[in-house]
Amino acid sequence: MKAFALIPLISCGLLSACGGSGDSSDSSDSTAVETSVNAGIDLQIIEKTEFTITAQGSPANGTFTWQQVSGPSLEGFPLDGAEQTSTAPDIKADSNIILRVSYQSSGSNVVTDDISISVSSNNQLPLAVITQTLPETLPSVYKDTVTLSGVESNDPDENGQIDSYFWQLLSGPDLDITSFNESTLSFSHPLLESNVNLSWQLTVTDDEGGEASTQYSMTLNKTNELVDANAGEDQDIEEFEQVTLDATSSETVTDTYQCRWQQLTGNAETLSNSNQCTTTFTASDVDTDTILSFEVTVTDSKGRTDTDSLFIDVSPKALGLINDSGVGECYNNTQRINCASDDFPAQDAELGRDSFANRLDKVGKGNLAFDYTKLNEFADEVSDDSNSFSCVRDNVTGLVWEVKSVNSGTLPNTSVRDGQNHYFWDLGDTEFTDTSTANTTCPNGTSCGIQTYVNEVNALDFCGGTNWRVPTYTELLSLIDYGKQAQSVLIDADFFPNLPDESALNHLRYWTSQTAADGTSLSQAYIIDMSDGNDLAYPKNNTAYVRLVRSR
Template sequence: MGRLIHSALSIILATGLVACGGSGGDEVTENASINVGADRDAVEKSELIINAQVSPPGGTFRWQQLSGPAIEGLPSEEQELALMLPDVKGDRAAQIKVDYRAPDNTLVSDTLTINIASANQLPQIAIAQIAPEQLPSQYNDVVTLSAAGSSDPDENGFIASYLWQQTEGPQLQFSAVDEATLSFRHPLLDSDTTLAWTVFVSDDEGGQVSTEYSLLLNKTAQVVIANAGEDQQATEFDTVTLNAGNSETVSGQFSCYWQQQSGSAVTLASERQCETQFVAPDIDVAQQLSFSVRVSDDLNRSASDEVTVSVQRRALGLINDTGMSACFNNSQAISCDSTDFQGQDAQQGRDSVAQRLDKVGKGDMAFDFTKLNEFADELPDSATEFACVRDNVTGLIWEVKQANTHTLPNTDLREGQNHYSWALNGEGGVLIGSERAPANSSCPSNVDCSVQQYIDEVNAIDFCGGANWRLPTYVELLSLVDYQRHGQAHMISPDYFIHTPSVSLLGHLNYWTSRTSVDGQSLSQAFIIDMSSGNDLAYPKDNTAYVRLVRNP
């Protein structure tokens, strides 16, 4: 809108005297003004003519832009402007100002707002299938559609967003629906099927267009794909999961039926569930278990697949565990799931899988014993008369004592109550520190009551099929201790190691081992294990203790 600005009015009055009489007159200057007219509306990238109307003429002009997008043609000193309006992203407004200096040096001004409308051109959509290279696509091919060829006809415009909306065909899993490309896998189809989408493309100015796009997919040779999963590695006693959940049918609905084909027999949690489990069996050597699954759709069309589970032996060692089945804190039994007291005996080792072990014989927890007769022949576990016991974990054969039916020293050779001093022979003769208790003192021997004399007498009768009986090592004897029996009369299985003497006889249940205590001086002590407590102790060799012999088969 124009604005008229007037200069101050100057009135000059003059009075003169002439000699012949008087005369007088007035002189008024013209007010300076400028007007560029009303605000203008125009379209981007068009030419706009603006003319400044001024009074009086003959002065100078100066045009400048005050705000808005830059306009070509400014600044200027012409009375009439031919402006080229800029390309705008959305409607914009620009304000310009003109100063006019009249011939008498008076300065007047006017401003003008130009409302520039955007003339956005809508995008042009182009869609093409760009994958797979070999057409037509087959089952499981990755199909890719692309709208990247779409364009914005505006000189400095660009495509800002894409949106794919499926309108026809089976529900599919797409890589993304808001990108230039759309990818999916060719699904199972029992007939040629049309897929259709509405595709929306928007430019940087918010202009949006859409189009319909359709694609014909051929039916597949198969209508059911069974997938038993990848082959697996497991360790015996692991819980193994079989999962056919990635199988496919046309409808997406299916049922499963599992069967074991080879390997040690296992029990499936549910053979008619697509996901089932089993416990890897107790094995002697690594082996492979194979399973098949039959997958059926709702029309009873089916297909099968197989999976192999390679089972390795668990590293349980060649020695018995502690026999513990419970976990404890500082004062009482607790759940083995507690995170405050982790890594306990019951949580690891052979006892942790005791209920899953395929034992040769019997025994508490992971202990595995077989009763043998006097010729080392196997007996049923129900036998009440037996001469020795084979430990099926270590393979060792252990002496079983005779009943304590007599009074020392008039006892039978192998009565459990007999006790001996520590004396052993080595490759070079009698071992240092050996002590021989007197004959007929704590045993029925007429030579002496030492461990070596007892070994010699037992080997002389070829007891239990062998003449290689010896004193057990520290570790061998410790392997018989069942710590789960803590607090009972003794900590060795009463079912297999019968005729164990009472603690009251000697005040202890110390049993000799072959390990000498290295005390750095006389080597006068050897280790015993107390079968009433499970503790070990370096014990003077001249003292007497009980003996349980062992031999290798």
């Protein structure tokens, strides 16, 4: 391709008269000189080869400048001079380069011409290489991790690299392999009845799409024991949790096998199906950390067997040494519902000790999770069905509670521990007027304050103890069974009989040992009403009932 430019040239002649005067005249002429440049013919070359380009310009003695317009980068450009020698770049795919030459002769405008250079990629195919890197000690045996590596595969191109790997098992048993598209491939040496030959093929692809493959053969050795029982991992659980025993990871060389579970140690548990490879049970109630052990026997279709065992550490659930509410049913806005309903979740009956009541290994008896034991006057245990008992031990909190004596007359002509007796509060401070005098609401001839009553009971060495006291708020509240709502009393009358007639004081309020500090005075203490479960800050100079408690 040529480019041209026109340059005007002016030629002048002068004529003169001879011999005297004469006229003179001027004449002028103009011609155009072309400026052109030719970058040469287009080229077809191979990557990384040397090539020469030569430009021609007219008129002669002008200057040439080469620059790259497009395509993969060439080193050294721009360059000055008609002839240039360069080296084609290393490319990944066929490419095209455009070079432009600019030419300017003296007094002319710049003219240009382009040359196209087609560069062909000359990719060298990669080399696929397989090596076995694991196990370190050969030959491999059952359960060894076998690893084949293709990382030594390479691309001979100077700037080439392996872009992908693809493994194929041409012959051999089925293997558990996570991925066939990584530089390495791993699997576990399987259980085998005889030696087995494996044939692998690895295909690698470089960054220019070139592919190469290689094959690799190996032998996996047979296993001495043809049944491998697997009882699973040891487990740490809490009481009442459902436990799954799973032996499905066992292996045999036959297609099928059977399992049989048996318990070796610990509390006897009931398995859902001991003849299945997967079975369940619900952990029973425990008081301390307990170890259970189970064994599975796996038998293949040819009668060959193997056994394996596991340990299960059962710990007590953190239910706390406090009674639950006694509520064992769930409700929506209007009626009782199944506690499994997602519309009204996390109800009281689903949470805490009561929710496990049917699984608790109770010492005595009681509604839901309440657990009481009857004691005689010497604090010895008596039958849960006995009608003759003097106090009750709460097996959850460990507290021993006073049981009131039967009604013995009309106040104040009653016995010392008659449930009808009621007292004013006089534990340590006396910021009130004593309005409950002796022989009025109790049979004592000195005072009807609760401290007097505490002293009387301790003097009796009642139920084998002299440390009887008025319960705290939390201790007294632990007797309330809110599952008895709509009943006349919210306490278990089977264990706490001889309650006073509610009509006597129009309430069943019992004192606690705690003053209600309302910020202005100390004239009130907390009571809990056994008829409805409510608490109240109650004036200390009023009277209320009392039920004493002691630690064991």
